[in-house]
Each structure stands twice: as structure tokens, then as C-alpha cells.
Amino acid sequence: MRAESLQAAFNNSSDSRQQKKCKVQNVLHSETEEKQHGAEDKAARMTSLQLSAKEDMLERFLDASARGDLTQVSTLLSHVPSLINQTGYSGWTGLMLAARNGHYNVVEALLSHGCDKFSVNSSSQTAYDIAKFWGHRHISNLLGRTTDGSQRVLPGSDPHQQENYFSRETLDRLSAKRTDTVWLEEKQSDPDTVYLLFSNLSPMVCSSQEDDNAGGETKLCRFRYEAVKDLLPKPATMLIFLGVEKRKTPSSSSQTVDGIQEPPAWFAINTDEVASELLKRCREMNCSFPKTPNRDLLKLNEEEAGVVAQARSVLAWHSRYSFCPTCGSSTKLEEGGYKRSCLNLDCRSLKGVHNTCYPRVDPVVIMLVIHPDGNQCLLGRKKIFPVGMFSCLAGFIEPGEAMEEAVRREVEEESGVKVGPVQYVSCQPWPMPSNLMIGCLAVAISTDIKVDENEIEEARWFPRQQVIDSFRGAHPALTVPPRQTIAHQLIRHWIGMNSNL
């Protein structure tokens, strides 16, 4: 959006403002009344005139924010505080408009009134992105400031680091407690403790829809101690301590000796019991252990996805490392499920720290390669992809290899394109079984494509507009991966970087 059209969209003539004044007063009056009479009769009393007056009020607030009229912004907010996060044309808030036009004092005032600085407009930009794009550094610094002052310590850091699916840390892992066997045992029988049941590395979930393919959300089935206590002593059971809930929920039964309440602990259990028998333990309808994790685990909400990423990766490690990789002896599970120690007392793995004793993570680079003209990106497809789907190139980092070198090597191996500068964007745990996807942007220094047919069926340069159309669902020949993948987020990030605000 250009500056002129922005102004035009939010400007009011002084005439129309006079006409609106009485409607606005109606709204002020009506908001006071609403408080007195309660919300129930609100709908009944809301006339169409009042509705349009509310729209006018919002328009005036957005206009004042865009013009930097601090007095009017403050007056309107004192009467109608809810205006602060309301959006107008293309999802723009007052904060975004003030940030766009460089009105520092308005931005400051809106923030002090508790404005949501993380809300995004229809192009997925925050007020911070907008201020940065238009070169209002004093405003982007203000918006980027964190309460702990980390912006000052790391001046180049981006406080709006992309949060990817599977990356939300809902639990406090409390790693120091993993060696406290007494505490762990107490937690196991605590009635507030939450257990997740896994079978063949899939968590038990209940789905909101009968039709599993209809794209409905699924929820983790949560169990209490009483429902799973018979499974705990079984030799094939793997029990992983996941952490304690971060939120501080008051609970009568979770009290320590000194009366301080502790949040519930979470454990994951993987057993060799028959899945159909395990399912009988759940009282919910439509329970299952998903068979295709690549697809089905993407239906969880962000909080539960983060917990599953942790649990599934650790459980997958145990299932693959049953015996000591150093001497082949049997191993035992320790430290709340975060360590496997060899039972052979002469084993080298017991001397010093051995990485084979701890859960493994495989780093993978995933990159959106940008054409030297800046206006096209390189996407490829594997044979197994659905028809029309193209994604970012990706590959495992090899031992002794830096992230940037892995990006250059994998892109050249898979597409024949040479890459120059590489920039890290964000990362994503990908529990299939235990990858860490390291998302980068990379700039090509050659453009001829020659694909490695063993890995890639086809790779192509896609013009920006075609990619944007695909996001809107308006390009039948190109589909990008779903939003839960970092590939999707990298492509979106590139589009957002250059959008015409």
C-alpha cells in the first residue's frame, strides 16, 4: 500500500467529522449505559445508527493515529479503550499507522496503554515490521525493546523471531530434577500429574470429527496416575519426564512441604501393549494412535504439538538405541528418560561424557534460495509430493560442516545452483523422528538448474507473484507445503520481506 492511498483510506474531511460528532456522542453514551445494564441487553439496544457510529469512531481513531494527533488519540481512548487494538482497512491498527508515518509519541502512548504490538495486518506484518520497512528506526527500536533489555545487548536481534509449529515450549523441562529420583517418584503418583500414552511412537489423540481426513483438530488424551499405574512397572514401558506446566495453576493437592504449590508434572509413556487395548482406557470418543505422523501430528494445537515433538523424539531415540552403540551390551534408562547407560561396567561409554548416552538430534538445513534478481525463488519437488506441490530444498548437515556450507552443498547437489550469502531465519524441531530444521534464506550466484534425479523430481524458479497467488489459492499449478512446516514459513517470510506496504 502506498503512502498516499494509506492517507486517503484513513483521512476524514472536517465536514464529515462534524456530522459524525453526534453519532460519536451516542456511542459514548451507549458504552456508559452498557456498563450499567450489563451485556445481556446490549444486542437488543444496538441500533444500526450506533453500529455505524462505532465505525466512525474507529475511523477517527485510526485517522488520528496516522496523522500523529496524540491529543485526539488519547481522548478517544479514554472514552472507548477497546479502540486500541481494533483494525481498519487491510487489518491495520492505530499502532501500525502511527509506526508507518513515524509518529513516535503516538506509538509510545499506545504501547503505554497496553496495545498489542504483536498483532499482524492482512500482509502478516507487525507494527515493528512496518516501522523497520519505512526506516523509522527510533520506532522499530521502541517496538523491538524487550522488558529484559536484550535489544540493547544484542542490537541486531529480531524480537519477532518466527515461532514455528512444534517449537512452542509449553512445559518447563526442569532438567535439574531428572536426577532427583525421589522427586520423580513422588510426581509419578501425584493425582495432578498428566500422562500421555504412546504406542509405536504415536500419541493417543481424540479427534473432533468422525472423518479423519476432514482436517479437524485433534487433542492429546491426558491420563491420571490411577488410569496408567499398572503400566508403569512393566519392563517394556518407557517413561519420560517431560517437565512441569509453565502456568501457575493453584491446586489443592500439589503442595510441597512448605505449602508452595507446584504446577502439574507431565510424563510420556510408551508401551508394547496392543494399541486397541490401550484405547479402551480412554473415555473420550474417536480416540486413535495416528498411523501417519507426518500428516496427523500437524492437526494438534501449537501447545500440544510442542510437547509431542519433545516426547516423540526422546521415545524414538530409546526405540532405536536399545543396545549400547559402543559395546553392544544392554542399557538402562536413567535421568527421567534422558540418558541410557551401558550395563557393562567395563564399557568405554561409562568413562567421561559420551554422546551416545544422550538423546540424538539430526540437524537439517532448509533453505529458500532467492534468484540474483531478487524476484524469484527456487523450489523443488520430490516424487512423493502431492501433484503440484513444490517446497524449499533441504538436507542433513554432515559431520564437521558449518550450516552455511551445508546450505551451499545441498543446493548445488540437488539443483546445480550455486549459492553465495546465507542468512539464518528460524528453526523448527521436526520429530520425524528427531530433526532440527534450520531455516535459512540464501542468495543464488548462478541460475542454471540441473536436478539430482535421485532426490528431486523437478526444481524451478518461481516468480514472486506466482508464489503470492499460490498462497491465496489462486494458482492451480503451484501448491506450497502446509503452514505447520518451516518451508511454508520461509516462503511466507520472503514474500513479507518485500511486500509493497
Ligand SMILES: NC(=O)c1ccc[n+]([C@@H]2O[C@H](COP(=O)([O-])OP(=O)(O)OC[C@H]3O[C@@H](n4cnc5c(N)ncnc54)[C@H](O)[C@@H]3O)[C@@H](O)[C@H]2O)c1
Ligand atoms: N519441516 C519442513 O518444512 C521440512 C521440509 C523438508 C524436509 N524436512 C525434513 O528434513 C529431512 C531431510 O531432508 P532431505 O530428505 O531432503 O535430506 P537430504 O537431501 O540430505 O537427503 C536425504 C538422504 O540423506 C541421507 N542421510 C544423511 N544423513 C542422514 C540422517 N542423519 N538421517 C537420515 N538420512 C540421512 C539418506 O540417504 C537420505 O535418504 C527430511 O527427512 C524431512 O523429514 C522437513
Ligand SMILES: [Mg+2]
Ligand atoms: Mg534434500
Ligand SMILES: [Mg+2]
Ligand atoms: Mg540432498
Ligand SMILES: [Mg+2]
Ligand atoms: Mg544430504
Ligand SMILES: [Zn+2]
Ligand atoms: Zn557399552
